[in-house]
Amino acid sequence: xxxxxxxxxxxxxxxxxxxxxxxxxxxxxxxxxxxxxxxxxxxxxxxxxxxxxxxxxxxxxxxxxxxxxxxxxxxxxxxxxxxxxxxxxxxxxxxxxxxxxxxxxxxxxxxxxxxxxxxxxxxxxxxxxxxxxxxxxxxxxxxxxxxxxxxxxxxxxxxxxxxxxxxxxxxxxxxxxxxxxxxxxxxxxxxxxxxxxxxxxxxxxxxxxxxxxxxxxxxxxxxxxxxxxxxxxxxxxxxxxxxxxxxxxxxxxxxxxxxxxxxxxxxxxxxxxxxxxxxxxxxxxxxxxxxxxxxxxxxxxxxxxxxxxxxxxxxxxxxxxxxxxxxxxxxxxxxxxxxxxxxxxxxxxxxxxxxxxxxxxxxxxxxxxxxxxxxxxxxxxxxxxxxxxxxxxxxxxxxxxxxxxxxxxxxxxxxxxxxxxxxxxxxxxxxxxxxxxxxxxxxxxxxxxxxxxxxxxxxxxxxxxxxxxxxxxxxxxxxxxxxxxxxxxxxxxxxxxxxxxxxxxxxxxxxxxxxxxxxxxxxxxxxxxxxxxxx
Amino acid sequence: xxxxxxxxxxxxxxxxxxxxxxxxxxxxxxxxxxxxxxxxxxxxxxxxxxxxxxxxxxxxxxxxxxxxxxxxxxxxxxxxxxxxxxxxxxxxxx
Numbered sequence: 012x013x014x015x016x017x018x019x020x021x022x023x024x025x026x027x028x029x030x031x032x033x034x035x036x037x038x039x040x041x042x043x044x045x046x047x048x049x050x051x052x053x054x055x056x057x058x059x060x061x062x063x064x065x066x067x068x069x070x071x072x073x074x075x076x077x078x079x080x081x082x083x084x085x086x087x088x089x090x091x092x093x094x095x096x097x098x099x100x101x102x103x104x105x106x107x108x109x110x111x112x113x114x115x116x117x118x119x120x121x122x123x124x125x126x127x128x129x130x131x132x133x134x135x136x137x138x139x140x141x142x143x144x145x146x147x148x149x150x151x152x153x154x155x156x157x158x159x160x161x162x163x164x165x166x167x168x169x170x171x172x173x174x175x176x177x178x179x180x181x182x183x184x185x186x187x188x189x190x191x192x193x194x195x196x197x198x199x200x201x202x203x204x205x206x207x208x209x210x211x212x213x214x215x216x217x218x219x220x221x222x223x224x225x226x227x228x229x230x231x232x233x234x235x236x237x238x239x240x241x242x243x244x245x246x247x248x249x250x251x252x253x254x255x256x257x258x259x260x261x262x263x264x265x266x267x268x269x270x271x272x273x274x275x276x277x278x279x280x281x282x283x284x285x286x287x288x289x290x291x292x293x294x295x296x297x298x299x300x301x302x303x304x305x306x307x308x309x310x311x312x313x314x315x316x317x318x319x320x321x322x323x324x325x326x327x328x329x330x331x332x333x334x335x336x337x338x339x340x341x342x343x344x345x346x347x348x349x350x351x352x353x354x355x356x357x358x359x360x361x362x363x364x365x366x367x368x369x370x371x372x373x374x375x376x377x378x379x380x381x382x383x384x385x386x387x388x389x390x391x392x393x394x395x396x397x398x399x400x401x402x403x404x405x406x407x408x409x410x411x412x413x414x415x416x417x418x419x420x421x422x423x424x425x426x427x428x429x430x431x432x433x434x435x436x437x438x439x440x441x442x443x444x445x446x447x448x449x450x451x452x453x454x455x456x457x458x459x460x461x462x463x464x465x466x467x468x469x470x471x472x473x474x475x476x477x478x479x480x481x482x483x484x485x486x487x488x489x490x491x492x493x494x495x496x497x498x499x500x501x502x503x504x505x506x507x508x509x510x511x512x513x514x515x516x517x518x519x520x521x522x523x524x525x526x527x528x529x530x531x532x533x534x535x536x537x538x539x540x541x542x543x544x545x546x
Numbered sequence: 547x548x549x550x551x552x553x554x555x556x557x558x559x560x561x562x563x564x565x566x567x568x569x570x571x572x573x574x575x576x577x578x579x580x581x582x583x584x585x586x587x588x589x590x591x592x593x594x595x596x597x598x599x600x601x602x603x604x605x606x607x608x609x610x611x612x613x614x615x616x617x618x619x620x621x622x623x624x625x626x627x628x629x630x631x632x633x634x635x636x637x638x639x640x
Contacts, residue, residue, distance in 0.1 A: 224622060260633050311625060312632055327636035 022428060022526040040125035041529060046111030047426070048132050053099050053107065054495070056139070060094035061488060063087050068450070068484035071477045074469055084467035085153040086168075090146060092156030093173055097180045098139055100411045101269055104276035105187060105222075106135075108418050109215045111426060113191060115520045116209050118200025118538060120530040123193040127186055135183040142176030145169045155465065157266070158233070160247035160258035164240040171237060178233045181226045184272070188222030191215050200519070202538035206297065209518045209542040213300050214279025217307040221268045221275075225311070229265035232258065256321055263314035271310040273407060275303055277414025278345055281367050284421050285349050286543045287516045288364035289356025293543045295348040302341035309338045319390045328387055335385035342378055346371060361514070362436040366417030369444050373413060377405030380455065395465075398458025401451045409447065416440075416494065423498065424513050428526040429505035432497055439493035446487025453480045518542050553610035563604045570597050591630075 021027075023043045030038050036048060067087050070077045079087070110128065114121050122128050145152055149169035154162055158177075163170055195216045199208065236258070238244045245251025247258045278299075286293045293299065315323060315331030323331075349371055358364070380402040383389045393399065424430050453476040458464075462473045469477065512521040519538075523531050574593040582589060603609045608616055 224625065256636075260636070264629060264633070308625075311629060315632075315636070322640075323636045324639035326639040327632075330632070330635060 020524075020528055022524065023529050024428065024526055026529050038129070040121070040129045042110050042114050042121050042125065042128060043426075043527060045128050045132050046107050046109075049102060049106040049110065049135070052132075052136065052139070053102070056094050056098045058495070060091050060099065061491060063091040063094075065484050065488050067091065068481040070467055071469070072481040073477075074471055074474060076468075079467065081467045082153065085155075085465070086151030088465060089152050089155050089173075093142060093152075093177065095407075096156050096269075097142070097177050098135075100273045100407055101180070101184060102135065102187070103273055103411050104280060104415055104418060105191065105215055105218055105272075106131075107415075108211070108280065108422060109187070109191060109218075109276060112422065112520050113194060113212055113215055114198065115523055115527060115531050116212050116518055117195065117198060117203060118519050118532065118536045119194065119198040120532060120535075122190050123197055124190050128190055131183045131186040131190070134179060134186065138176050138178075138180035138183060140176075141172055141179055145172035145176070148172070157262060158236055159262075160236065160239065160255040161249070163236055164248065171240065174233045174237050174240075178230050178237075181230045181233075184222045185226045188219040188226070191219035192223065195219075200536050200538050206300070207538055207541050210282035210293065210296070210299055210303075211276070211279035211518075214275045214282075214303050217303045218272050218275045221272050221307050221310070225265045225268040225272075228261060229269075232261040232265070235261075256318070256323065259318050259321055260314070263317045264311075267314035267317065268307075268310050270406065271306055273411045274414075275306060277370070277411050277418075278303065280414050280418035280421070281349060281370055282345075283516075283518065284363050284367045284417055285352045286545065287421075287514050288359045288361060288367070289353045290359065290515065290545050291352060291356040292545050293348065294351035294354075295344075296541070296543065298344055299348050302344040305341040306338065309334065309341070313338050316385050316390070319387060320394045332385055332387050336382065339378065339382060339385075346375060346378075359514075362431075362433060362440060363417050363421035363514070365437065365440050365444075366413055366420060369440070370410070370413035370417055373405050373409030373447065377402060377409050380405065393458050395463055396458035397454040397462045397464055400464045401454035401458060404451050404454075409451075416443075419498065421514070422520070423501070424508050424510070425520060425523075425525050425527070427502045427505070428508060429501055429503075430508050430513070431501035431505055435493060435497040439490050439497055441490075442493060443487055443490025446483050446485070446490050449483025450480050450487050451483070453477075453483070517544055553607060555604065555607075555610075559604065563600055566600060567597055570600075 023041055026041075028035055028039065036044055039045065066078065067084065070079050070084055070087075110122070113119075149172075151168065152170045152173045153166060153168040154170055154173075158170065158174060163174075195208070195212060235244070235246050239247055239253075243251065245253045247253045247255050249255060282293060282299055313331060313335045315327055316335045319328055319331070353368075380398070383393065384399065384402060420431070420436060457473055457476040457480070460473060460476070462469055462476075509525050511523065511525050513525075514521075517540075519536060520527075522536065570593055574590055577589050577593070578586070580586075602619060608619060
């Protein structure tokens with residue numbers, strides 16, 4: 012810890028270290044402050060990308076030119092995707108809640124490498140700045156967030172800064188992964204054996220391995236694309252003997268496991284919340300642990316289902332389709348465990364519980380429609396339609412977004428030492444949830460009808476579904492505004508609480524001060540019980 | 547941490563490893579002059595694999611370290627090989 016300790020019992024929010032003001036935050040190696048730095052950064056960019064998403068939906072409220080032309084629309088969905096994927100959901104829960112709660116939940120004073128942790132945030136910010144450069148210098152990229160070859164090295168649009176930015180952001184992800192693996196291995200409190208570790212740290216651990224092992228692949232792929240664009244090396248260029256499908260292989264070798272980087276920690280957070288608000292031991296602790304590891308492992312081998320219509324060999328198609336169905340099993344195990352946890356529980360209907368149960372609902376819809384896409388015959392029909400956009404948002408936004416909000420409302424009092432306004436929080440959830448369903452459910456129907464994605468215009472027969480969807484977007488943004496205003500206001504002016512355990516949780520973070528002190532613990536706890544021991 | 551033994555490798559071993567790596571580099575260049583067709587990628591990957599293994603075992607002290615690290619490294623290599631296998635499964639039947 013580089014800061015000088017003036018008092019052990021001052022909360023990390025009030026703590027005055029070597030630096031004051033903003034420097035006390037952006038140069039702090041305290042894992043909790045680093046977690047909040049990620050949270051604030053993500054909040055800013057989520058708002059920006061959400062506005063871009065809303066503008067796209069307003070464009071689609073009627074056929075033809077409504078508020079933007081095709082080139083602007085292409086740039087919008089590209090920038091929306093790059094920000095949402097690389098800046099928000101990939102770092103997502105590990106960067107915010109992992110940084111804040113992993114050390115506390117395993118009874119440690121910080122992560123294994125606090126300076127590396129701060130460096131990860133700085134690299135993240137540098138990556139963001141490089142990505143943003145493309146928006147202001149030389150025009151917006153128009154490739155979509157997937158940067159598919161050969162278009163990405165042929166388009167005159169300004170793709171290089173976005174490629175470099177995504178490359179740099181990958182380093183931040185790898186360093187966070189390394190930090191978490193070492194932290195879990197070396198810094199668990201005495202008595203906390205592997206199977207006494209709470210489920211959120213377990214999922215962070217599984218995720219960290221995916222971050223370490225999969226992210227370098229996207230780094231190499233993006234660099235090869237840069238080299239293709241600048242030097243014309245010919246790896247992906249068919250005119251020079253290269254193979255554009257190789258790009259897709261390499262891209263999805265990372266980007267499908269990346270879906271599990273996004274979703275696994277969310278599943279961990281839900282596994283923390285449901286026992287607390289059911290006042291009941293989690294059902295099938297070991298099954299959830301093993302299914303997390305199974306998802307992380309099998310998730311490496313399903314990337315080809317993004318490429319069913321790209322021109323892969325027939326045998327590869329069968330193999331990838333089979334593996335895709337296999338990965339549904341551990342995900343379904345978790346859902347059964349969550350539902351069984353709630354069964355005959357003493358349910359406490361609070362905001363985190365609403366978010367957690369609505370997570371299960373939307374994640375199930377996302378998962379089951381994933382089977383439609385994983386099946387070869389149906390995939391051909393709905394590939395590159397709005398069906399895919401709907402499925403993707405149910406999984407990534409519904410999965411990561413809802414679990415993020417569940418985690419934020421669950422851990423908010425511990426993080427800020429203040430309570431949010433529950434009525435506004437519940438209202439925000441209800442409006443957001445209604446908007447979410449109104450926005451994305453019609454897209455399944457539009458996709459099955461044959462409306463392709465990534466077009467700024469459409470045929471008149473798709474008008475009805477698009478009107479409903481666009482109105483849903485407005486409703487959802489209204490819900491998001493209620494939630495954000497309530498949380499931001501409450502973090503400064505909400506009712507103060509020093510209650511260590513407002514929800515009645517059984518994991519270690521509920522035994523520290525609220526908000527935690529600089530080093531979390533006066534004495535490292537000795538763990539004797541399994542987590543979730545509700546009597 | 548302080549209880550763990552730190553193995554110090556001799557300069558001779560370092561130099562032998564360096565020599566083997568350089569020889570294998572020369573071999574991987576020489577092999578490109580042979581017309582091996584589809585096998586050329588496999589041969590290049592095998593030589594690179596042997597070089598990586600030498601670096602891991604000696605330069606990075608895997609041979610002298612806790613066996614847990616060896617288990618993790620082997621696991622990662624198996625995962626990597628499986629990813630390669632699945633990728634080439636597409637190419638070999640196209």
